[in-house]
Amino acid sequence: MRFGVIRFPGSCDDVDALLACRRVGEAELLWHADRDLRGVDAVVVPGGFSYGDYLRAGAIARFAPVMAQVAEFARAGGIVLGICNGFQVLCEAGLLPGALLPNTSLRFVFRQVALEVASTDSPFTCGCEIGRRLSIPVKHTTGRFYAPADQLRALHAEDRILLRYAPGHNPNGSLDDIAGVCNEGRNVFGLMPHPEHAVDPLTGSVDGLAIFESIRAHVAGRALV
Amino acid sequence: MTGATARHRELGLTDGEYELILSLLGREPSATELAMLSLMWSEHCAYKHSRKVLRRLPTDGPAVLMGPGENAGVVDVGGGLAVAFKVESHNHPSAVEPFQGAATGVGGILRDVFAVGARPIAVLDSLRFGEPAGSRRSRYLLERAVAGIGHYGNSIGVPTVGGEIYFEPSYEQNCLVNAMCLGLAPHERLIRSAAAGPGNVLVLLGALTGRDGIGGASVLASAELGEGDEEKRPSVQIGDPFAEKKLMECCLELLERELLTSLQDLGAAGLTSSSSEMAAKGGVGLEIVADRVPVREPGMEPFEVMVSESQERMLCVVEPERLEEVLAICERWETLATPIGQVTDSGRLRVLWRGEVVADLAASVLVDECPLYDLEPAEPGAGIVLYGPGPALLDGGQSAAETLLTLLGSPNLASRLPVFEQYDPVVQSRTVRRPDQADAAVLALPTGEAIAVAIDGNGRRVACDPRRGAAEAVLECAANLACVGATPLGLTNCLNFGNPEKPHVAWQLTEAVDGLAQACDALGVPVVGGNVSLYNEAPSGPILPTPVVGMVGRLADPSRAGRLAFSAAGDAIALVGAFEPVSGGSELAKLRGEPPAGPLPELDFESARAAHERVRALVAAGAVRSAHDIAEGGVAVALAECCVAGGVGASVTLPAGLDPFGEAPGRAFIVSGPAEALAGLDVIGRVGGEALSIADLLEVAVSELRSARDRGLARFL
CATH class of the missing domain: 3.90.650.10 (PurM-like C-terminal domain)
Structure with missing residues (x-):
């Protein structure tokens, strides 16, 4: 399978995401100003500061030419993974519910946190077991997940919370320890932690690979159908 | 006129x-x-008071590709790759507006590195502020400078992999913000x-x-x-x-x-x-x-x-x-x-x-x-006090356990986590050792090898003896590299001093440069670039003389990069390196309210170099599970740090006559590993239990050590 990783001018973790994707498949960078996804099987919107994010994080990126294609791809059922800034961008673009607010500490926080898999019913977690713990770093200033009460109820009711911070590991004050949620169609997933920074025993943990391997397995299974 | x-x-x-x-x-x-x-x-552009004295530093070495004079120094790291690096000050702007001053300090050093054609791959910072306990200004400068560094480094996607922070009264008005950057490039991409x-x-x-x-x-x-x-x-x-x-x-x-x-x-x-x-x-x-x-x-x-x-x-x-x-x-x-x-x-x-x-x-x-001006150095005469005594937190009446906990909880020795958590250390997917995992940061290279980097300086000790104190900074930096198994390739420095037109400051500067030169010669580490920041004075007087040294080294196998944490109960603990630590110029002397004065231990470069080589070889061979240099707070604090990092205790018996809190940085190490691997070393005890126990001295639970260490800086942020 082939991943496409969006590169905005202020993306920071684009190459990291590219390297992580290449551990399970092929991957290439997609330029923000191009209106072309080049036929990839899955899109990754990576971490960083898309257009500087001096305004609200992701507020400008949603208007990027490439994002129109991402929205269309998502509506057609394409697999879209938003990591950190990518999560913020997908929320701003209305592809995911809720919003990311400034951390309760009002500070940037880097921390290796423990996550728990809360749902395996998705292309992103299908290779995991419920309750499996993943050690993955977070690094952000604006990562406190928030959704209005009715939306939050729907997320719970529809099993759309895929990852939670393990007890005592919530780094930012996210509601209900939510670390990552998917859309109604379950094909768009955003998370604040960085699975692409947990794919190599040399640099830390390999637990983030579970996300990328799940995507590969899902796409491979779909191809068989 | x-x-x-x-x-x-x-x-x-x-x-x-x-x-x-x-x-x-x-x-x-x-x-x-x-x-x-x-x-x-101006002084800043022309180095008119420092250029002549800087000529004493050795600048040649087998790995040097570009030396002083270019935007950054460059060393060969094998496989057709080169690492560019430099440290630079942004002190006065940061003292005036800490957030933007520190942020643009990072921005400036990044440009120096990509100006030679290298992609910036890591940032480290060396920071100095006044005492946080008594000064709202110092807490403000600390908080805003750290935020500014994070703002710039995190946003641009270059990891901040290390650094150091010290607090001393003389930096109250004139804080120091030194930023170091490393970049990576194929040889043919380098440009002048x-x-x-x-x-x-x-x-x-x-x-x-x-x-x-x-x-x-x-x-x-x-x-x-x-x-x-x-x-x-x-x-x-x-x-x-x-x-x-x-x-x-x-x-x-x-x-x-x-x-x-x-x-x-x-x-x-x-x-x-x-x-x-x-x-x-x-x-x-x-x-x-x-x-x-x-x-x-x-x-x-x-x-x-x-x-x-x-x-x-x-x-x-x-x-x-x-x-x-x-x-x-x-x-x-x-x-x-x-x-x-x-x-x-x-x-x-x-x-x-x-x-x-x-x-x-x-x-x-x-x-x-x-x-270019000749300095007119003059050693301060007897009875001249440049830096006065500070407040005394300890009076000598405390038990060794209380002393250890006070040291671990002092702002200079406490955990740096509250600061490092504000920086991204992993972006670019190279970081093999993050802050708190080892004495030096380790970054993997595409060649399969790795580089290590550390930054050190201790103004208090340089104030005691500019020549020995500056040489110790080089020794300590090299010792940090040895702990991860790396061989030094080159060094960059930032010389932060007061007004060089004053004879005693000129003396500090010339002595410190001589000390740096001696240590670099003895260890065979060339100086490939640097920066000088003078006139760091307020009406109350000059800052402590603060040469900051950043050193880059190379190691063959990143999977064997050393860690500082004790990890396996039953492992033997050994002391490597001959040293005679003393109280003068130590952190303990500071906590007792003593001024930075008194003789530092003699320098025996050959012995230090041999200890570095021994530790480097043990780590590189995968023979030990931990290595940590003995620096501020002495051997007792070094042991406590190894215990806290690993969440495990240790029982040791120190050699007779060894001052547990005395300091002689850069000369000796604590290593741990299987007893067979440590045969032939000076084994002093074993890893295990839930407390650090030093025979005839103290026994303190690791949880207590950790909580003292965790609170020390966090309470000011």
Whole structure:
């Protein structure tokens, strides 16, 4: 399978995401100003500061030419993974519910946190077991997940919370320890932690690979159908 | 005196310097020329009080590809790859406006590194503030400087992998913010700043030029701080990491496509210093049409355009036939690119403004003709107290356990996690050892090998004995590299001192440089670049003399990079290296309220070097599970740090007569590993249990050690 990783001018973790994707498949960078996804099987919107994010994080990126294609791809059922800034961008673009607010500490926080898999019913977690713990770093200033009460109820009711911070590991004050949620169609997933920074025993943990391997397995299974 | 000659004093030139300018030019300088000369002849740009003494530092080594004089030093790391690195100060801007001062300090050092063609891969910071307990100002400077460093480094996608922070009363008014950056490049991608090829086009890249930072770094950094510094706040530049991110990617792509003849960053003194240095190094001239420079606001004067320190700008030389391609790449990266002039064969820097010549100077007058001053060092006489005693937290009546907990909880030794958590250490996917995991950061290379980097300095010890204290900084840095298994390749330094025109400061500076030179010679580590920051004085006196040393080393197998944590119960613990730690100049002496004075232990470079080599070999062979150098707080604190990092206790018996809290940094180590692997070493105990137990001295639960260490700095942030 082939991943496409969006590169905005202020993306920071684009190459990291590219390297992580290449551990399970092929991957290439997609330029923000191009209106072309080049036929990839899955899109990754990576971490960083898309257009500087001096305004609200992701507020400008949603208007990027490439994002129109991402929205269309998502509506057609394409697999879209938003990591950190990518999560913020997908929320701003209305592809995911809720919003990311400034951390309760009002500070940037880097921390290796423990996550728990809360749902395996998705292309992103299908290779995991419920309750499996993943050690993955977070690094952000604006990562406190928030959704209005009715939306939050729907997320719970529809099993759309895929990852939670393990007890005592919530780094930012996210509601209900939510670390990552998917859309109604379950094909768009955003998370604040960085699975692409947990794919190599040399640099830390390999637990983030579970996300990328799940995507590969899902796409491979779909191809068989 | 005429108005013009009085003006030179306002701009910081002495009467003698102005006389020299008159004789070099054979006429009075124009207003634009005077502004340019005053900055190029400032301490910050001309190193006029330090250049002679710096010549004592060794700069040659087998791995050196570029030494002092380029934007950054460069060493070979094998496999056709090179690492560029440099440390630079941004002290005075940070003392005036800590967030932007620290942020632009990071921005500036990043530009120095990509100016030689290397992709920045890591940042480290060395910070000094006044005592946080008694000073709201110090807590404010700490919090805002850390936030500024994080803002810039995190946003641009370069990991902050290490650093150090110390608090001493003498930094109360004059904090220190030194930033170090490392970059990685294939050898063939390295580029120099010398302009070449008359007829080639001079292209200004990046941000608009504004009135911000007119004379900022160069004026702020070349005189003492004093009352009314609030008014200087507008001369601190404002950082824009997004602009720099685009500028960096743009420059790296231009270099990858081999489209540039030379490249230079714009730092202090802006367009003036970058263009005159490019011309002087290349032995060519440059003609700049200053009114082509895109400006941020209308009505700017030509001198303002020439000296503005607006951030996020670079200057490059391009062959005319490549200009179109260069401009297209810049457009793709949304980076402004403006041809503002050309290379000439005149050797002169000529500045045009609306068709008229407003400056026409030999580039060498700006770069090379500034008079260099001899220092007049004098050792302070007996009875002269430069740095007074501090408040006493300990009076000697405490138990050893209480002393250890107080040391671990002191702001200088406590956990740095509350600061390091504000930095991204992992972006770019190279970081094998993060802060708190090992004594040095380790970064994997595409060759399968790795580099290690550490930054060290201890002003308190340099104040006790400038020569030995400075040499100890080099030893400690090399010891940190040894703990991860790395062999030193090169060193960069930032010399932070007070006013060099005062004899005792001149003495501190010359002694410290001699100490650095001795240690570098003894360890075979060349100095590949650095920076000097003088006039770090407030009305209350000079800062502690603070040479900061950043060292880069190489290790073959990153999977064996050392860790500091005790990990396996039952492992033997050994002491490596001969040392005779003493109380003078130690952290404990500080907590007892003693002034920084008294003799430091003698330097035995051969013995230290042998200890480094032994530890390096043990780590590189995978024979030990932990290695940690014994520095501030002595062997007791080093043991406690190993226990806390591993969450496991240890029982040891120290050699008779060894002062558990005495210091002699850079000479000895604590290692742990299977007993068979440590055979032949001086085994002092075993890992295990839930407490650190030192026979006949103390026993403290690891949880108690951890909580003291965790609270020490966190309570001020």
